[in-house]
Amino acid sequence: MGTVWRAEEWADDAVVLPAEQPTPEQVLAGADRFAPVAAGLRADPWRYLAVLATLGSLDLTAARALEPHLDAVAILAQAGDPDLSAVGVDATSTFGVYAARAPGTGLVASRGREGLDRLDGTKAWCSLATVVSHALVTTTREGRETMHAVGLHRPGVAHATSSWVSRGLAAVTTGSLAMDDVPAVPVGDADWYLERPGFAWGGIGVAAVWFGAAAALAGALRDAAERRPPDQVALLHLGTVDHLLHGALLSLRAAADDIAAGRADGPAGAVLAARTRAVVTRAAEEVLTIVGHALGPAPLTHDEEHARRVADLTVYLRQHHAERDLAALGALLLEDR
Template identity: 35%
Template sequence: MACAQLTRLNDLLRDFSQRGIDHRGLDVPRQMQLLLTAGLADLPHPGHGATLLRWQMLAQVAAADLALVKLYEAHADALSILHELGVEPKQVEGLWAVWAAEPPYAQVVITSRRQNQVTLTGRKAWCSGAAHVDHAVMTVKNERDQPALVILEIKQPGVTVTTEGWQAVGMAAADSVEVIVEGAQATCIDETSLYIKRPGFWHGAAGIAACWIGAGLELARIVHRQAKRDPHSLAHLGAIESALGAAKIEMQVCARWVDAHPQEDAEFHARRLRATVETAMEAVMHHAGRALGATPYCRDPHFARLMADLPVFLRQSHAERDLERLGQLSLDRPQESWDL
């Protein structure tokens, strides 16, 4: 079953490529709808025995287009969050997103309520796919300035999708803009810190690394096809092989751990996976560019988009801040955990 699902997904993505992926990403929303229609956006939930399959599917889509996987991963994450919280919303069809960024300059608050139906006002930043999604699982603040989680239907009066908040060339097709809500209606599904304290929060964070590695694997395939057989090109390919090998092993180990410990705190394992994959992807990009030179940057739209998108996507990591936290977590673990 797993192989069949991966094969179907790969066939559809290959069809996208044969039709011609627009290098500006104009086809991303349409491709996402085709994935939904084909039933290929219904991924296994993490921690249910098929976590690696879930991450393999994310990686496949990422290899095709990182802007596409941004929508794809968010949709899958939203459905897994609702499943984990035991919520069965009426409006399950359509495209979902998760909007959980809360910078100081962009907050959404509950202004009134009637049971679990609430009214929202404010501005939400980093809303990926806002112009294309139907529903969002969104973090807000309640009347006591405490965290809450709501389901927001996007296509309603009181919700304005702006064109503000995104200037980057990389990941431009993901449309991570700001959304303004003025008296919009939503369904409140939690008023605790459960969103970040539930086990699935770190399962989802680890899934982002699957998107990163999918792009790196595709860059490696391009180098494998195009690199010259001179010593320098082969050395760069060898460095890419080394980096990817470490990242793939760490991903397999993490997936097995999540499936074996679905209710345990996965922060350490997710952070270690993300750090390993981030380091590997930086090495892959470095060596891919040096192996192939300027030509694919300028004449290969797929390569050029990956090399523009991946650095932006990787910055979903918080660099040294994440490494500091990983070091703190490592201090609390027995040294024997490093034994072979």
Template identity: 35%
Template sequence: MTVRADLEALCAQPIADLGAGRTAERWLTMFDWALGGSVSVARLAEAHADAVAILREGGRDPVKGAIYGVWASVDPRYELRLDGSGTLSGTKSLCSGLGIVDRALVAVVGERGEQLLVDVEASGPTVISDVTGWATPAMFDTATGTVGYTQHPVEIVVGDDAWYLERPGFWNGAIGPAACWAGAAAGLGAYADAKAVTDQHQLVARGVLRAEAALCQTLLRDAGRDIDDHPTDQVAARRRAYVVRHLVERSATRSVDAFSRAFGPRPFVSDGHLAQRVSDLMLYVRQQHGDRELAELGGL
């Protein structure tokens, strides 16, 4: 199957709404996406689920049948501007799903400097995308690169100035990627469980991987219940997101370390799927901005 076909299959699966009483199920569904299949496809599916949640929070419906990306990264070298006539021009970097997704929620700058979110087509005659700057094989299947719009008509603006960052769901939704990190790491445990262990070190690694997976699942369940209990508490949501993202990132790092120390280089050179999983995971967890997030957590 292609990345698009795999992505369509995940996006067609039912997933619990964010903050509606079953958020723990939502995170565990994303965990399972990354556990059982491609980490890159899970990352794209998480973005689509996030886009649908954002649109619903903004009182909008997603375009029927469309698969979405969320292009909201900030890079001072690039800027997309929405002018007074409602057309979009400029460039955006780190956009995932180029040539794969149908539409995207894109963070842009309005004519008076407003921070806006627009729902636009991801391709077309006024759109140019370029993935040649993605030099690493890690997360290569996400088709991440730079996209440029030239006087592209925009019909859908979601929310008003700064709504995207200030809405309650922003920090609640930030746990979605961590759910995928956790599932990607748990995939190492599934590999270890399927292998005939040859020594005590591999048994130890298997135990570590099982414990780390259980830890992450517990974190995700607890976070989901907290979100459902306090869906609009912004300070609690931000603190919760930083804590969960940090702990899952640390757990994923411990899992990779335990696996590689016990099983050595052989799995990485003989099993392409496993090698890709580890490569994808170690890049993906860098969405947890390390000490910057910890400093912000300490300052809350």
């Protein structure tokens, strides 16, 4: 691992990975050690974001596997830690969070017995569904938006991942789930998932991962300057990535302050998340470009860690929907006005 941009100012030294280039299975096997940080998100949001940023700087496959699990822990804590033993959840369970919407897909919940509902339908964009044991899934019940906890390895659940050909985040296999009369436990009341205070905070956590990966890429410029005295163009590159990442770091710290102070609930939280994600995305995309210009093809073709980080971050950043998310931010500002 090379230099990481100003890691001493934000990285969490307690975050370590079980192996070099760990598999999602290896990372999730130790997920429980991060659970208290996620459960305490409201009390100490900066610790939560710093853990995610540190994971992003170390390995994006690891971060992509752990971030949804920690998001699920935070969601369940906000829901009062409901009893999920009826769907097999125990201390060793690992989670995905599947809330994406795709045309022609969706899960419908019908009322069941003994506190259990039954799920039918399909869910798209389910990352690591063959690896994690459980998931929190968005559903509809009687026309209302709902959320359910469900076991992913039981009769009635079918996995489809054969179309995953990604070169970035290649190990984070993503496909669809089909469910046929699968038992599930409701999490929160109707519309709770969308209206809860922390709905927007999960998106800020993802932005922290992007920031950490961009900081690791920027560190490669510092390492290059140590190997060969930088000329004016190299100094320009260093200065540019520094101010971009400094702005992104300040945005994440401000977001943590707002969450801790109770200023990130409701519509304010949606605006905060959209702004923070936009700031971090812009910084990370420009860092990708600048590092490519500065270092040329050599690390992309001869440095496995660097090449993998570039490919992984390129894919991961597309969770931000670019101009469409900026347009959504504009709409939020008009609603607020």
